Amino acid sequence: MLDPQVTTAIFGVGFAATSAGLFAQTRAKRLLASRCAGLEKQHEADGTRIAALETEVRYFAEVTMPALVDVLARGHRGVPVPGLSQEQLAGTVVDHAHQAVRRLLQEAVAVTREQIGRAARSSVRDMIDEAQTGLHRCQMRVVEEMERHPDGTAYHQSLMNFDHLVTQSLHTLQRMRILTGSWPGLQRADCTVREVVESARGRISDYLRVSYTYEPRTGETWLEGRVVEPVTVALTELLSNATAFSDGKVFVEVQAFQTGYCIVVDDGGLNMNRFQREEASRMLGQRDVLDVTTVQDTGQLGFAVIGRLTGEYGFSADVTSTSPYGGVRAVLRIPLELCGHGPTDEEIEANRHAAASLAGHTPLPMGAAAAAGPTDATPLEPTAPGGLPQRRRRTPVATAPTRASEPAPADDPDAFSASLAQLGRTIHDTENTPEGDQLHD
Secondary structure, X not given: OOOHHHHHHHHHHHHHHHHHHHHHHHHHHHHHHHHHHHHHHHHHHHHHHHHHXXXXXXXXXXXXXXXXXXXXXXXXXXXXXXXXXXXXXXXOHHHHHHHHHHHHHHHHHHHHHHHHHHHHHHHHHHHHHHHHXXXXXXXXXXXXXXXXXXXXXXXXXXXXXXXXXXXXXXXXXHHHHHHOOOOOOOOOOOEEHHHHHHHHHOOOOOHHHEEEEOOHHHHOOEEXXXXXXXXXXXXXXXXXHHHHOOOOOEEEEEEEEOOEEEEEEEOOOOOOOHHHHHHHHHHHOOOOOOOOOOOOOHHHOHHHHHHHHHHHHOOEEEEEEEOOOOOEEEEEEEEHHHEOOOOOHHHHHHHHHHHHHHHOOOOOOHHHHHHOOOOOOOOEEOOOOOOOOEEXXXXXXXXXXXXXXXXXXXXXXXXXXXXXXXXXXXHHHHHOOOOOOOOOO
């Protein structure tokens, strides 16, 4: 038999070993349970991150991208483009990837739009050139026919009406040339402000509603030939806008100030609200060419035409004031540096003799030549390759000022029609581009 002490020792050793094993097993189980809990928490965190990424990707595809397309591709101003939907992702790889996609989309739209716009503008200009040539020929035939019939007859009046419609069509084509990045299409000689106002008035449908307050001090001021046509086109747009959105008379006057002149147009129509004024100011300050991919209403392009011209030629326009009649006051500001000098006496005399020799009669005296009527444009003459066509003055420009006792042309429709006929003959005889000339963009 074993000694009781030995037995007790054996049992003690076994119990200690068993206890140590149980303790080690319990510790291992606890460690395993802790690791499992950690893995479960990690799994839950990974699941949360995956869900956040899925939410952010879905938000970018369903909210951010459509807003970007509205702004960049469709040209919708004022549409907010949201950023990340979850602030905790700011600065992460996801944020950087989204920013890269936005930049690429912006670049792709800009490049595509520029390519389409360049091709479209070129095609539009080609079609405009062809249409303008046909209308110019038609107008020349009309003016020739008018010359063969006396003023005041019904036939002559019908020719004037037809000529006026052709003039309006030419102005429509001209404004599209400007918006597509081309020049106005005419290089004019130095003209007086009065001739500019009368020429602009003759290009709108309701010309009899325009009342021009003529003053020799301002009306006989010369403008440089380079800016005559741009100023005329801009004033035509303002007059067209004033007559379209008002009833009754539209009043035009020219005011002198220290650094130049202002052509003021006042109407009595509905005034613009704050948002309309802001939009008008934005368009008047627009210097870029027409984006044919975002044009929605071609009837509201007058201010864009003026904006292109003012940015190119150095005068300015403003429509933010209220007229004394409750409508809109539109102002064209022409700085002194754009004023011209007109023809010299030697040029007038030389041109008078040249015109007389071509006509095959004795030159008129100076007074008769002055009374023959103004000429605000001269025909284009081709220059060296690549240069814009130039014009040579053919007839005297000096005119006798209107007497204060005589009624304003707009107050007497018959008198205005007669004077418009005279002015139209001189203008149309010289504004038309010869068939062999090339209009350069």
